[in-house]
Amino acid sequence: MCGIVGLHLRDPELYPQLGRLLETMLGQVVERGPDSAGVAVYGDRRRCPEGYAAVSVLAPAHTDFGVLGVSDLLVTGAGDTTVLAAPIAPDALVAAVRTALPTATVVGSGTDLTVYKGIGSPRTLAATYDLANAQGWQGLAHTRMATESAVTPEGCHPFSVGPDQCLVHNGSFANHATIRRELQAAEHVFDSENDSEVGARFVADRLAAGEDLDKALRLLCERFDGFYTLLVTSADGFAVVRDAIACKPAIIAETDRWVAMASEFRALADLPGIADARLYEPEPERVYAWTREGVTA
Amino acid sequence: MSTDTTVLDLSTSSVRELNAELHRPAAKSYEVRHPQGAHAIAAGVDSDITVDVRGHVGYYAAGMNDGGTITVHGNAGTGVAENMMSGTVRVTGDASQSAGATAHGGLLVIEGSASMRCGISMKGVDVVVGADIGPMSAFMAQAGRLVVCGDAGADLGDSIYEARIYVRGAVASLGADCVEKEVRAEHRAELAELLAAAGLDHDPAGFRRYGSARRLYHFARGNTY
Numbered sequence: 001m002c003g004i005v006g007l008h009l010r011d012p013e014l015y016p017q018l019g020r021l022l023e024t025m026l027g028q029v030v031e032r033g034p035d036s037a038g039v040a041v042y043g044d045r046r047r048c049p050e051g052y053a054a055v056s057v058l059a060p061a062h063t064d065f066g067v068l069g070v071s072d073l074l075v076t077g078a079g080d081t082t083v084l085a086a087p088i089a090p091d092a093l094v095a096a097v098r099t100a101l102p103t104a105t106v107v108g109s110g111t112d113l114t115v116y117k118g119i120g121s122p123r124t125l126a127a128t129y130d131l132a133n134a135q136g137w138q139g140l141a142h143t144r145m146a147t148e149s150a151v152t153p154e155g156c157h158p159f160s161v162g163p164d165q166c167l168v169h170n171g172s173f174a175n176h177a178t179i180r181r182e183l184q185a186a187e188h189v190f191d192s193e194n195d196s197e198v199g200a201r202f203v204a205d206r207l208a209a210g211e212d213l214d215k216a217l218r219l220l221c222e223r224f225d226g227f228y229t230l231l232v233t234s235a236d237g238f239a240v241v242r243d244a245i246a247c248k249p250a251i252i253a254e255t256d257r258w259v260a261m262a263s264e265f266r267a268l269a270d271l272p273g274i275a276d277a278r279l280y281e282p283e284p285e286r287v288y289a290w291t292r293e294g295v296t297a
Numbered sequence: 298m299s300t301d302t303t304v305l306d307l308s309t310s311s312v313r314e315l316n317a318e319l320h321r322p323a324a325k326s327y328e329v330r331h332p333q334g335a336h337a338i339a340a341g342v343d344s345d346i347t348v349d350v351r352g353h354v355g356y357y358a359a360g361m362n363d364g365g366t367i368t369v370h371g372n373a374g375t376g377v378a379e380n381m382m383s384g385t386v387r388v389t390g391d392a393s394q395s396a397g398a399t400a401h402g403g404l405l406v407i408e409g410s411a412s413m414r415c416g417i418s419m420k421g422v423d424v425v426v427g428a429d430i431g432p433m434s435a436f437m438a439q440a441g442r443l444v445v446c447g448d449a450g451a452d453l454g455d456s457i458y459e460a461r462i463y464v465r466g467a468v469a470s471l472g473a474d475c476v477e478k479e480v481r482a483e484h485r486a487e488l489a490e491l492l493a494a495a496g497l498d499h500d501p502a503g504f505r506r507y508g509s510a511r512r513l514y515h516f517a518r519g520n521t522y
Contacts, residue, residue, distance in 0.1 A: 265372065266336075281394075
């Protein structure tokens with residue numbers, strides 16, 4: 001069991017409230033995943049200003065980020081995670097981290113995305129990440145009850161392995177070892193033993209090949225065996241898919257102001273305008289995808 | 298025992314407090330406000346009280362009901378009325394997966410749609426769904442009646458033992474050992490009773506009946522490898 005919540009805002013007036021809304025949602029899925037919690041926020045200009053790239057890293061305590069040699073570096077500590085931002089290209093900032101800090105693990109990068117991972121109580125972690133004050137146009141959170149790999153910050157969701165991409169997973173993939181070997185043969189490098197990371201690498205591989213989120217997730221359904229409810233986000237997208245058996249729960253709510261997805265309704269119960277939202281459960285093996293422009297599926 | 302309705306508000310009290318009251322009721326009628334999708338609301342009711350829940354409920358609402366008349370004015374999460382023994386549970390909106398799972402008796406009415414595995418392993422309950430049901434419904438159903446006024450998803454009645462299934466709309470596919478059967482006068486009569494009990498006025502003539510072909514009851518010699 002794990003808990004997923006995600007919120008894609010359509011109304012810019014809500015952007016300043018994103019973190020507060022997400023924190024309330026996260027609080028309702030704590031029992032589903034008490035081991036650890038991760039968060040992704042898109043467009044939080046406190047930590048990734050306009051024109052900057054952000055790279056989220058897991059680095060040893062007391063790491064000196066000055067060794068990166070990047071000017072105008074903005075460093076935000078949030079427990080096990082540190083968010084680095086600088087007015088350079090995301091690839092250049094990632095390369096600087098990998099070169100200067102080989103023991104650090106990059107857990108997210110892009111021009112819009114900040115990722116936070118940590119182990120322990122989700123409520124405490126939300127405070128550590130200062131989630132309540134986060135702003136932006138899209139975000140998601142995951143509470144983990146570990147099954148396939150150890151309880152570590154690296155094993156915590158979301159898995160962000162491509163620019164401004166995130167994947168969170170409730171369930172377990174059965175054939176992840178096989179697909180991991182195939183992706184490794186194609187020179188993908190893994191950060192953890194986690195089965196969900198394989199899903200994220202698969203999606204990133206498809207997006208890099210030019211597919212859109214909808215197509216990438218339909219291909220994932222063909223290739224992956226096991227149980228999954230997935231929420232996958234990109235620089236402009238928000239998508240949900242469940243396996244053919246669909247025993248891992250999911251509910252979607254939509255209004256003119258936002259699209260939200262959660263493991264259970266109770267996580268949506270306090271969203272503004274929920275009483276008039278269109279509520280439905282995603283059907284098995286059907287991809288539901290939204291972009292900042294509108295619905296594509 | 299009071300004849301007035303007692304109001305219980307889950308924004309100020311816990312589900313445990315609510316259920317403790319419903320298990321030793323001081324009143325005959327209850328109204329539950331602000332359910333906010335909480336789990337196990339009105340689970341374990343074992344007397345003929347009336348409970349009206351105003352809003353959406355989470356998992357296992359009205360589970361194990363034995364004699365209560367429980368209405369959810371909203372949607373229900375996984376396993377509404379699971380293992381019901383007797384009484385009536387009504388959901389005015391939609392129900393999530395496994396509605397009425399393993400229920401032995403009583404009547405479950407879902408005015409909207411029910412998702413996957415509606416009536417899984419049902420053991421005598423009557424389930425009436427106003428709209429559609431999801432895939433794998435009535436899986437391993439053993440007894441009772443399932444009435445669907447809309448469409449049924451894939452693999453309806455897979456591995457069904459007994460139980461009678463009536464569907465007014467389309468069936469995406471039938472599961473293993475589930476077959477269409479003739480609708481005789483006694484079936485139209487019981488269907489009319491079930492629809493009336495649910496407060497629906499569809500013509501029983503518009504439904505088709507499905508049930509067990511009884512080919513999975515025993516191992517067949519021919520099935521050896």
